[in-house]
Amino acid sequence: MTNEFATLSDFRALLAGAALADADMFAAASEHNMQLTKPPGALGQLEDLALWYRSWRGGDNAEIAAPQVIVFAGNHGVAARGVSAFPAEVTAQMVMNFQHGGAAINQIARVNGATLDVVALDLDQPTQDFTQGPAMSENEFVAALQAGWQAVDATADLLVVGEMGIANTTSAAALACALLGGAASDWTGRGTGVDDAGLSVKTQVVAEGVALHGGQGDGLETLRRLGGRELAAMAGAMVRARCLRIPVILDGFICCAAALCLAKTQEGALDHAVAGHQSAEGGHARLLEALGKAPLLHLGLRLGEASGAALAIGVLKGAMACHASMATFAQAGVSDS
Ligand SMILES: Cc1cc2ncn([C@H]3O[C@H](COP(=O)(O)O)[C@@H](O)[C@H]3O)c2cc1C
Numbered sequence: 001m002t003n004e005f006a007t008l009s010d011f012r013a014l015l016a017g018a019a020l021a022d023a024d025m026f027a028a029a030s031e032h033n034m035q036l037t038k039p040p041g042a043l044g045q046l047e048d049l050a051l052w053y054r055s056w057r058g059g060d061n062a063e064i065a066a067p068q069v070i071v072f073a074g075n076h077g078v079a080a081r082g083v084s085a086f087p088a089e090v091t092a093q094m095v096m097n098f099q100h101g102g103a104a105i106n107q108i109a110r111v112n113g114a115t116l117d118v119v120a121l122d123l124d125q126p127t128q129d130f131t132q133g134p135a136m137s138e139n140e141f142v143a144a145l146q147a148g149w150q151a152v153d154a155t156a157d158l159l160v161v162g163e164m165g166i167a168n169t170t171s172a173a174a175l176a177c178a179l180l181g182g183a184a185s186d187w188t189g190r191g192t193g194v195d196d197a198g199l200s201v202k203t204q205v206v207a208e209g210v211a212l213h214g215g216q217g218d219g220l221e222t223l224r225r226l227g228g229r230e231l232a233a234m235a236g237a238m239v240r241a242r243c244l245r246i247p248v249i250l251d252g253f254i255c256c257a258a259a260l261c262l263a264k265t266q267e268g269a270l271d272h273a274v275a276g277h278q279s280a281e282g283g284h285a286r287l288l289e290a291l292g293k294a295p296l297l298h299l300g301l302r303l304g305e306a307s308g309a310a311l312a313i314g315v316l317k318g319a320m321a322c323h324a325s326m327a328t329f330a331q332a333g334v335s336d337s
């Protein structure tokens with residue numbers, strides 16, 4: 001596929017000009033929802049989800065049939081600072097595991113009827129340690145955005161994006177801190193399970209990164225400086241989905257940090273997305289609040305790999321199956337008052 005953008009300013013223009021939800025479709029879906037054989041509002045948040053989904057997908061009243069999960073993988077220069085409980089080699093090893101069907105996301109995507117694509121991004125070239133300079137050059141950043149953009153299947157009717165990248169909770173914490181403020185310790189959690197000494201080093205690394213790169217530009221520029229290839233690719237995929245009117249389910253702390261960079265660059269950039277779950281990683285609840293998204297699930301997950309979002313596919317499928325296929329009061333001969 002040819003690239004639809006060659007430069008960062010082209011990408012910014014696509015982000016600024018992306019599609020809006022269809023208010024007429026939302027109204028038609030609300031009207032349809034009121035006629036379904038249930039007490040008004042009895043399907044709770046499933047009703048809101050169905051109206052939101054139809055406002056993006058249009059009027060065919062269809063069930064969800066083709067969800068796509070994409071896991072992007074990247075390596076981080078800051079991994080060398082001892083900010084993760086696991087070594088950087090685990091990123092590539094887990095990519096092999098995804099390819100052989102052995103990871104959690106393989107099982108969760110399969111039982112939810114989703115395709116799973118794994119995109120490894122220059123794993124032998126970690127990004128620069130962001131305490132020393134920007135994580136990515138502009139060319140590297142644009143290449144990662146393009147990889148995300150191109151990975152989206154235009155025939156999908158739902159997109160879930162997730163990541164694998166040792167040390168990427170450090171990047172995510174630095175992005176959240178730089179874009180939302182507060183102390184490094186407010187956003188730095190244990191990730192894969194660092195001990196107290198590791199947490200203290202990690203917090204210091206986040207503070208150094210924010211001191212160097214905070215306030216140096218908008219959300220996208222901050223993503224280039226403090227992010228990683230897999231975070232940039234998730235952002236690129238989210239914008240492509242918006243252009244294709246494919247609704248998105250957001251995953252945990254790292255995915256939402258990538259989403260935040262878009263939201264801080266362009267108001268409403270995540271209107272086509274819902275939050276799949278609330279991760280156990282400390283900062284995720286506040287990150288979701290900043291995005292204005294209530295999570296569908298609270299399961300204590302702290303895995304990444306798109307796992308929490310992929311579990312929420314089932315919730316959205318349930319919402320759309322009810323909306324599309326329930327009988328109306330008139331069809332079923334059920335009295336409506
Ligand atoms: C075996 C294994 C599988 C994973 N799957 C996702 N992650 C998760 O852990 C990493 C982030 O945590 P930190 O910042 O502490 O390195 C990411 O790769 C994330 O997706 C994993 C981590 C490990 C060790």
Ligand SMILES: O=C(O)c1cccnc1
Pocket residue numbers: 169191192251252253254255279280281284301302303304305
């Ligand atoms: O919230 C997440 O997605 C997460 C948390 C810890 C480690 N990896 C991912």
